[in-house]
């Protein structure tokens with residue numbers, strides 16, 4: 437690393453800075469140390485800093501920070517390099533021109549798809565760019581109205597499912613309701629191990645995500661009777677799964693839902709639950725007082741949740757498992773006014789990479805979307821300050837329409853369990869696990885939102901013990 441940078445970076449108070457970043461996923465943990473692993477120079481525009489964050493009670497993580505030294509009021513300070521047009525242009529250039537930039541511990545490599553290489557040649561002048569200010573776990577840049585670049589914040593060694601799946605759909609032309617894959621930036625460590633730092637795709641003009649358009653409709657009580665959009669979304673979701681199920685090669689071929697998988701699923705579900713319970717205990721005092729009683733109630737249900745998984749993962753379930761979206765919700769769908777485009781195949785950001793790349797029942801995605809209808813309803817109810825029967829009824833209608841269209845479109849697919857009872861059991865297990873995951877995600881990322889999934893878990897438990 438450049439010694440001047442190393443000295444300047446050593447003066448930055450990263451631990452404090454991270455707590456204020458939306459994309460930092462360690463807010464519920466106590467930090468035990470932060471170390472700069474590398475600062476990869478991006479021409480003279482700035483650098484990409486790899487930061488190792490250590491926790492007292494969780495596995496260390498690596499984060500990516502684009503940084504630039506600037507003079508502010510006569511002093512040299514580090515700023516967010518993404519705010520700088522020159523830096524953003526340099527990132528795009530690395531991909532379109534397939535640049536390779538050496539650093540002390542490895543090499544930064546730009547990878548460009550054939551289709552984007554042609555576009556790059558046509559591009560006479562630099563495209564104006566801007567950073568998107570949207571609700572997300574990473575950071576994104578829009579170049580003119582053509583390219584969309586996502587800079588990943590939490591980095592892991594290994595293949596990135598977002599890149600993998602979008603490249604798969606684009607190369608096979610098997611599902612058109614996704615952005616076109618354009619390229620990536622990787623950091624190939626000298627000691628082995630590659631991390632994906634950024635993804636480039638086509639920009640998809642849109643009216644917002646289905647999350648924002650759904651909330652808008654709900655808040656204005658406008659078009660609430662219509663189940664057409666939920667049906668279309670169910671159909672597109674099934675088409676996405678059918679395209680993924682048709683894949684071959686070790687990464688895509690469908691696999692059996694056998695005992696060893698069932699055991700790893702049960703283990704993963706148990707781990708998520710135990711993680712959630714420990715986080716809840718840790719953060720209890722920070723939760724608003726009126727929510728603490730519900731959180732305490734949830735803490736008493738640990739054994740019940742674990743038992744429920746065991747009985748729900750039925751040994752009779754005879755379906756296949758495939759690559760899935762992995763973190764499917766209304767915010768992962770662009771509303772293109774009349775249709776939908778599905779984005780963000782990275783999987784649940786809080787899970788380790790090997791779990792995100794596993795093959796699963798696509799009912800996990802279905803459960804994710806059903807939970808999202810619930811989130812939308814309770815977000816509106818929270819804003820309005822009280823229960824609203826109309827909104828809750830809407831959620832039920834949308835969920836039914838979505839599920840019905842999904843099952844009709846995927847009818848006969850090997851990834852659907854054979855009987856309706858098996859399907860319901862598996863879906864219920866996925867719904868419970870998703871809500872449990874969401875409590876962890878919110879405590880770590882957006883503590884103010886934790887009440888929504890927390891109440892969601894309690895409702896799922898109450899409903900199934902009543903039924």
Ligand SMILES: Nc1ncnc2c1ncn2[C@@H]1O[C@H](COP(=O)(O)OP(=O)(O)O)[C@@H](O)[C@H]1O
Pocket residue numbers: 568570571572573574575576584586615637638639640641642644645767768779780782
């Ligand atoms: N290809 C695209 N074209 C236009 N906008 C996009 C595209 N992909 C994502 N977006 C916008 O960027 C936001 C964040 O993208 P997403 O992939 O969900 O990032 P994250 O992994 O950080 O959650 C989306 O909610 C959407 O508003």
Ligand SMILES: O=P(O)(O)O[C@H]1O[C@H](CO)[C@@H](O[C@H]2O[C@H](CO)[C@@H](O)[C@H](O)[C@H]2O)[C@H](O)[C@H]1O
Pocket residue numbers: 571572573574647763765766767768780782783784785786804807808809811812874877
């Ligand atoms: O989109 P990401 O990959 O960043 O997913 C993470 O963040 C999501 C929030 O941005 C989070 O989704 C949860 O909140 C949504 C509303 O903002 C809601 O629609 C989803 O149903 C709910 O799960 C997601 O869980 C997390 O992985």
